[in-house]
Amino acid sequence: MAQRLPILLFALVMAAIPFVPGIPPFWIVLLDNIGLAALVAMGLVILTGVGGLTSFGQAAFCGFGAYTTAILTTSYGLSPWLSLPAALVVSGIAAVILGLMTVRLSGHYLPLGTIAWGISLFYLFSKLELTGRNDGISSIPPLAIGAFEMRNPNAIYFAIWLAVVLAALITVNLLDSRMGRAIRALRRGHIAAESFGVQTAQAKLLVFIYAAVLAGLSGWLYAHFQRAVNPTPFGPHAGIEYLFVAVLGGAGHVWGAVLGAGIVTMLKEALQSYLPLLFKNETQFEIVVFGILLVALLQLAPNGLWPRLLALLPFKPRGPQPQTAPALPARAHDTASTGPLLRIEKARKQFGGVVAVNDVSFEVGTREIVALIGPNGAGKSTTFNLVTGVLTTTSGRISILGQDTTDTPPQKVVRLGVARTFQHVKLVPDMTVLENVAIGAHLRGHAGAIASMLRLDRGDEAKLLAEAARQIARVGLTDQMHQLAGSLSLGQQRIVEIARALCADPILLLLDEPAAGLRHQEKQQLAGLLRQLRDGGMSVLLVEHDMGFVMNLAERIVVLDFGTRIAEGTPETVRSNPDVIRAYLGGAA
Amino acid sequence: MDTTILLFLLQDGITNGAIYALLGLGLVLVFAVTRVILIPQGEFVTFGALTYAALAVGKVPGTARLGVILGLVALAFDLFAARNKLTVRTVARSAVVYAGLPLAILGIADAIANPQNPPALNFLLSLVIVAPIGLYLYRIVYQPIAHASVLVLLIASVGVHLALQGLGLVFFGPEGLRGPPISETAVTLGVLRISGQSLGIYAITLTLIVALWLFFGRTLYGKALRATAVNRLGARLVGIRTSLSGQLAFLLAAVIGAVSGILIVPVTTIYYDTGFLIGLKGFVAAIIGGLVSYPLTAIAAVLVGIVEAFSSFYASNYKEVIVFTLLLPVLVLRSLAAPAVEEDHE
Known part of the structure; x- marks a missing residue:
């Protein structure tokens, strides 16, 4: 509710503005333009700020929305209300096609790709007979409800x-959900999200389509506001400006879109009105000053203005709260099978000429704690990545409960009940501990994006958050539950990762250096927790450098050196193995 | 198809492609050293072309004044950034590079601007006027945010592009300009008449490709510049002056842009906003080259030029659509070839 109250308040204020006596009609026009830009920017907030996908091409999606309704209402006499779904669908389909081609691109290729198709579509709009070439399409009918025609800026204002308020509501709903957490995890790389079953490619395409549909909606409104369309507002410069709006407002914050749209629209207006006074005949300083301001703002506030405003608030906005909810169904444990839980046979991984893992074989049984040790660079983390499907094997075979999982993608491995933590912590720093841990339960929820937008996911969501809270309590971090993950100490972040892994209800837990950065007391607690998990039926495979910790905890130890297994056995036998001593202490020992 | 038309289109495509190759090289160079995606490369083209055209009619171009203004702003930035450790030597160095140099250039331009000047002199003077603009831009815009993400740098580039394009309009007006060719000679090869201008374009492009390729692949300093892009901190720790290498890259990019502009202004009318589109075609080539390979970029650029020449003959309305859509299959291939190897780019 806490996030929805401001939206209601905002809606009331916006609804009241046109009734303020003596408000200049020109302000209403300005506000109309702000609203149109805010819609597009809101899509970019999700796409770029939250999802980490930069698009310079959003203006082209506005074009799809605007031209669709322009053509349908003028040439075919369709009602604007009927052309609305058509406009949204056309923008959405365009997004699917362009998205399939571009969202898989990593890094800077994506923004460059969007510039390319942004320009390409702009020229298409300005050359096609269907879209009226450079002249565009005019005499588009106004929006009308019965006899009430929204011909003037005051009427279409509402x-x-x-649309802006609804879009904000839907966007906030989406972000605060199972799919929303998956989207928010995208920007920090794929591996962690995929290890808990998130289909990252689908999630990217989803935000891409969502942003395009919002832009299409803005285009549809624009067409009926201006009652005419031409290619200029859908060109590359407009696309650049929308991105600027989102970045200025604070990409990543829904309200940053509205703030950014307000500032940029008013700034442009002010430049157009006042600059000619400063520079007598030079009319084109507007764009120069605009460009300079853009650069200056990036240097002064690279994270945008909204976070700065938030920091001024006397209270901090709270994240989602867990409520009591029925427990999620537990995984059906396969108690009948007697074979090993995890079997690795001659697994090999080569990076070019380097053999990181050299035909390593070992097994992990049920209810067993196995440690994988070895000097730095021995191939321990690479072995983890092979087991969890993050890396593909060069040769060899890996199976879980008798099922071959060699080169199975991480999303499938986690379904079999294998959850992991990472050597380099992979949490989303600007999400709370609770939200981070809930990503672990991604596969145990079912609510999709549309259900989340419409708030139909609450039952599912409550169960997930309750489960996350339970696992946080289990690892002893209840007091930190509502803090941002990035504000915790590194040791605590590792524990959060364990809670996240437990949220997946695993039968095999892979822990990569869980005790690093913990104090003695905390290590004792961690060891206690792991024993308790084992007694509850879980197996643990851990990589750890703290020998005291390993020797006291593990039932069996596998030692790797330069990618090769050099010893395996109980802690006592491994401790006295001459090869192990040589690997750790050097040849002279 | 008529062989003559085919040959003409090929020749036209190769000539344009050579220009795109030059620009693509500049983009790769800047990206390799600074991680900046240089959208304003096109403005260097415009500035070079229009500065040359203005000098040809004996006018002192506005870009010379722009150099002085940017230089003074850069000087202020430099002195402010180093305010706690100023020495006479550093202040003198900054004053010479940021104030003395552009003022001297403006003075020279003022003194020798004359419609009777030989094209070669104007060519050199144009380069000297435009080149420092690149250096100062790096100092003012990019150096303070050199550690920022590629995205932030990219948006900053967009801001620079907008500002420079607006300034282009202020300096040179909305009408397009043409300049005199640098050389009037021509070679006849069968049905084709190859102008000295085109030959010059080929020669300069080839020389630059080879030079850049050798510089970055073979020399220690070139490798040091590449190291800067990969890891700024590491580069600084081993003694590479990262801000200097960024300034150098921008200086080179400005020179490359200006040369391209001067080479085409005798053939095509250049308007204040023409550069943007030309620069973006250089981009198409640079992206096809993966933003790393100079030879691949050059080959891709020639391909872009040829595709453009043919599409302007057969479907002139859709020329730009075809050229920019060309990028999409390339990007798809790239994404299929290298699936999701990213991690933690923030």
Whole structure:
């Protein structure tokens, strides 16, 4: 509720503005334009700020929305209300096609790709007979409800801002959900999210389509606001400006889109009105000053203005709260099978000429704690990555409960009940501990994006958060549950990763250096927890450098050196093995 | 198809492609050293072309004044950034590079601007006027945010592009300009008449490709510049002056842009906003080359030029659509070839 109250308040204020006596009609026009830009920027907030996908091409999606309704209402006499779904669907389909081609691109290729198709589509709009070439399409009918026609800026104002408020509500709902957490995890790399079953490619495509549909909605409104369309507002410069709006407002914050749209629209207006006074005949300083301001703002506030405003608030906005909810169904444990839980046979991984893992074989049984040790660079983490499907094997075979999982993608491995932590912590720093841990339960929830937007996911969501809270309590971090993950100490972040892994209800837990950065007391607690998990039926495979910790905890130890298994056995036998001593202490020992 | 038309289109495509190759090289160079995606490369083209055209009619171009203004702003930035450790030597160095140099250039331009000047002199003077603009831009815009993400740098580039394009309009007006060719000679090869101008374009492009390739692949300093892009901190720790290498890259990019502009302004009318589109075609080539390979970029650029020449003959309305859509299959291939190897780029 805490996130929805401001939206209600905002809606009331916006609804009241046109009724303020003596408000200049020109302000309403300005507000109309702000609303239109805010809609597009809101899509970019999700796409770029949250999902980490930069697009310079959003203006082209506005174009799809605007031209669709322009053509359908003028050439085919369709009602604007009927062309609305068509406009959204056309923008969405365009996004699917372009998204399939571009969202898989990593790094800077994606923004460059969006510039390319942004320009390409702009020229297409300005050359096609269907879209009226450079002249565009005019005499588009106004929006109308019965006899009430929204011909003036005052009337369409309500349609525009209703759309903005609804979009904000839906966006906030989406972000605060199972799919929302998956989207928010994208920006920090794929591996952690995929290890808990998130289909990252699908999640990226989803935000891409969502942003395009919002832009299409803005285009549809624009067409009926201006009652005419031409290619200029859908060109590459407009696309750049939308991204600027989102970055200025604070990409990553829904309200940053509205703030950014307000500032940029008013700034442009002010530049257009006042600059000619400063520079007598030079009319084109507007764009120069605009460019300079853009650069200056990036240097002064690279994270945008909204976070700065938030920091001024006397209270901090709270993240989602767990409520009591029925427990999630536990995994059906396969108690009948007697074979090993995990079997690695001659697994090999080569990076070019380097053999990181050299035909390593070992097994992990049920209810067993096995440690994988070895000097730095011995191939321990690489072995983890092979087991969890993050890396593909060069040769060899890996199976879980008798099922071959060699080169199975991480999303499938976690379904079999294998959950892991990472040597380099992979949490989303600007999400709370609770939200981070809930990502672990991704596969145990079912609510999709649309259900989340419409808030139909609450039952599912409550169960997930309750489960996350339970696992946080289990690892003893209840007091930190509502803090941002990035604010915790590194040792605590490792424990959060364990809670996240437990949330997946695993039968095999892979822990990569869980005790690093913990104090003695905390290590004792961790060892206690792991024993308790084992007694509850879970197996643990851990990589650890703290020998005291390992020797006291593990039932069996596998030693790797330069990618090769050099010893395996109980802690006592491994401790006295001459090869192990040589690997750790050097040849002279 | 008529063989003559085919040959003409090929020749046209190769000539344009050579220009795109030059620009693509500049983009790769800047990206390799600074991680900046240099959208304003096109403005260097415009500035070079229009500065040359203005000098040809004996006018002192506005870009010379822009150099002075940017230089003074850069000087202020430099002195402010080093305010706690100023020495006479550093202040003198900054004053010479950021104030003395552009003022001297403006003075020279003022003194020798004359419609009777030989094209070669104007060519050199144009380069000297435009080149420092690149250096100062790096100092003012990019050096303070050199550690920022590629995205932030990219958006900053967009801001620079907007500002420079607006300034282009202020300096040179909305009408397009043409300049005199640097050389009037021509070679006849069968049905084709190859102008000295085109030959010059080929020669300069080839020389630059080979030079850059050798510089970055073979020399220690070139390798040091590449190291800067990969890891700024590491490069600084081993003694590479990262801000200097960034300034150098931008200086080179400005020179490359200006040379391209001067080479095409006798053939094509250049408007204040023409550069943007030309620069973006250089981009298409640079991206096809993966933003790393100079030879691949050059080959891709020639391909872009040829595709453009043919599409302007057969479907002139859709020329730009075809050229920019060309990028999409390339990007798809790239993404299929290298699936999701990213991690933690923030």
